[in-house]
Amino acid sequence: MTKTQQVLLAQRPTGLPDAGTWNLTTTELPGPKDGEILVKISFISLDPAMRGWLNDVRSYLPPVGIGEVMRALDIATVVESRHPDFAVGDTVSGTFGVTEYAISDGRGVQHVDLNAASGPTWLGALGMPGMTAYFGLLEVGKLQAGDTVVVSAAAGAVGSVAGQIAKAKGATVIGIAGGAEKCRILTEELGFDAAIDYRAGNVLKQLREAAPKGIDVYFDNVGGEILDAALANLRRGARIVLCGAISAYNEQKPPPGPSRYMSLLVFRASMTGFVVFDYADRYPEAGAQLAQWLAEGKLQSREHVVEGGVGGFGEALNMLFSGANTGKLVLAI
Ligand SMILES: NC(=O)c1ccc[n+]([C@@H]2O[C@H](COP(=O)([O-])OP(=O)(O)OC[C@H]3O[C@@H](n4cnc5c(N)ncnc54)[C@H](OP(=O)(O)O)[C@@H]3O)[C@@H](O)[C@H]2O)c1
Structure with a gap:
């Protein structure tokens, strides 16, 4: 016993x-x-x-x-x-x-x-969050070199890896996180091109300044008002990766729907949810690539x-x- x-x-x-x-x-x-x-x-x-x-x-x-x-x-x-x-x-x-x-x-x-x-x-990075970032960005988000990518909860487990994968693949990457210190880590330690502190307010204005041509891929971990701000700043053909919506997980009533969802029509954009477990048979492929990026210093x-x-x-x-x-x-x- x-x-x-x-x-x-x-x-x-x-x-x-x-x-x-x-x-x-x-x-x-x-x-x-x-x-x-x-x-x-x-x-x-x-x-x-x-x-x-x-x-x-x-x-x-x-x-x-x-x-x-x-x-x-x-x-x-x-x-x-x-x-x-x-x-x-x-x-x-x-x-x-x-x-x-x-x-x-x-x-x-x-x-x-x-x-x-x-x-x-x-x-x-080599476990479930790394797999989520990898398949979410590359398969669901169909990331292309040169894309402008925005990641929310960017200093977290999934977001920090997603942003670094996007950089490794030749995208311009903007992270959204809570607080100046997390934003400093994104740009100074993890190689993001820009960071937005959502707690400082007016995320839409900050997004428009950071991504003046609009967003090609929005990797959404939080939902809520930040999703709405991203919807308002899409580029034609944008892909929204619905990874999570942590802002709503403890809400007692369903949150209001994204008020800017008509942007999907205007910008011929898509929003696709996914569950990482559906890619389980491809974890070895993602694991090998993530381990290589770690060894090469492209991923922290x-x-x-x-x-x-x-x-x-x-x-x-x-x-x-x-x-x-x-x-x-x-x-x-
Ligand atoms: N689809 C899938 O298969 C899959 C798999 C794994 C994870 N996920 C999702 O991915 C997301 C990130 O998960 P993780 O494990 O990497 O967690 P994490 O990002 O390491 O931690 C959660 C972070 O969310 C942010 N946050 C919390 N409440 C918030 C709010 N109200 N508004 C904005 N940001 C808030 C906080 O960062 P700040 O300080 O920046 O606010 C917090 O550090 C979650 O939504 C999770 O459910 C999905």
Whole structure:
């Protein structure tokens, strides 16, 4: 038996999750059966999508049930194995949840090479956010060299990689982020051509100044007023990549629709939603390219690691909604 702390969903939140949303418990796990492994978690990925998984609605994944271990992607070490593909000491990634230890049958579990990159990088630029940026920009956004690309939540996990991919592919890249320091990081450290601080107000005016010829690709992570500002400044044939809408995730009423949606007609533009999991069979291709850009220095992986253990999960998750993270937010266990 292995004792483990876990975070369970206690009740569905309305608005921002709070202490009543979560139940920190300690339980005993049995040893792995034939075909199973026991893993010890080292890093838990914190993702805006987790907020959506708490709602009892139809989505691309079923909601987390009340009393279930909160769903999460993790990096872990195999500590016991009765599975032919995994040996004790292997480092792996998988959806083990918000827990210190987990039993798995190996489905969806991948080996991870810590000599190639750190655990947090495997959850960030080389993990799901990196794949999201890659396929969102290149497949959904159909990025071309010379395009003017705008990325929102640009200092975050997906946005920071999307902007750097666009630069590597020869685009002019404008990032939108909250605060002067994040904007400085975008232009001085991550190679963006310009950055807009949406908290300084009038995003539309700032966008028109930064992209006077209009936007070819808008990679949208936030929705809301920033999406409207981008819609008002499109170029003919523009592609809007609907990656996420974090500004609405904790709203208790559906947000108003984008008021400028007629720009799609005027500028013969498109807006396409996507879910990264649909590209799972092409992750190796994206992973190889992202690893090459990392090695060549064309891509920097930024991670924001919070030391808090499983008990720090609820507070760490909410950092995504206040903008307290820069780069990929990860909880160290
Ligand atoms: N479609 C897919 O398959 C897929 C996969 C992964 C992620 N996503 C989406 O991609 C987006 C980014 O995810 P991530 O993991 O990279 O998170 P992240 O960008 O690292 O963190 C979230 C960031 O969103 C910004 N934000 C929070 N509330 C905001 C608001 N009201 N208005 C504007 N910005 C706000 C904050 O930055 P500021 O300080 O700049 O405000 C915060 O740091 C999310 O919408 C997520 O749901 C989609």
